[in-house]
Amino acid sequence: MAQAASKTCEVCVSAPGSQYCIDCEEFYCENCKLLHNRQKLSRNHQFQEASDLIPEGKSKCNEHKEELTLICNICNAQICTSCVTGQHNGHTFSKIVDVIGQLRGDNETKIRAKENESIHNMKTIEDSLESFNNSVESVIKSINDEGNIIKRMVDKSVAQMIALVKEQSKKERGKLFNSLADAKSVFVDGQTLDRKRKELEKSRQDGSLVQKINNLKEEIDKLTINSLPEFPKITFSRKSVAEDDIRKMMGTYTIR
Ligand SMILES: [Zn+2]
Ligand SMILES: [Zn+2]
Ligand SMILES: [Zn+2]
Ligand SMILES: [Zn+2]
Structure with a gap:
């Protein structure tokens, strides 16, 4: 199974860099992460698991040295075309570009829908504000008239x-x-x-x-x-x- 390329801690340069500081954009080992979070300047820095990081550029399959262009839907792992006939034989796959395209499309659709809804709401509120203002004016006029x-x-x-x-x-x-x-x-x-x-x-x-x-x-x-x-x-x-x-x-x- 493919994995994110393993990094070494960029501070002690010995232990595995299993933690990634989002603010410094650097890999830390568990010990150096604790020290980092105790320092005044970096006390509030956010870490994430290095294994959750999306690999930069097009990563290669460790086993076949080919580009990871597919996602195995069963194993939820990034694989190359050669993996399909290997340990993922019989599994179903999606092209990474398709998944990305689908996700991007979904996001755009959802954002558009929310934008449209908020535009509609703005219009409704503005209309009701205008008609309320008109009503207030007409009530004031009626009071004056009476x-x-x-x-x-x-x-x-x-x-x-x-x-x-x-x-x-x-x-x-x-x-x-x-x-x-x-x-x-x-x-x-x-x-x-x-x-x-x-x-x-x-x-x-x-x-x-x-x-x-x-x-x-x-x-x-x-x-x-x-x-x-x-x-x-x-x-x-x-x-x-x-x-x-x-x-x-x-x-x-x-x-x-
Ligand atoms: Zn370290
Ligand atoms: Zn940091
Ligand atoms: Zn492979
Ligand atoms: Zn699989």
């Missing part, structure tokens, strides 16, 4: 209430102006009567004066002082709207 509708309703209610206050207070103010005008006319009439009274004081004191004073008395009696009107009052009762009340007026969103 807020604006509520603001417009608030503005409208404020304007309507102010208009009502102005209209109704105008009526009340009108009543007060009327009462004021009444009081003023009583005052003016009173002044007129007072002038008459002063004139009568200068008149001769005879029978006609008695009549005139009596007439004046009647006029004074007729001068009616209206009772004071009911004075209008206006107050505002706060509702103390809280932020939570506003939130309850708005719709809600869900995000999962």
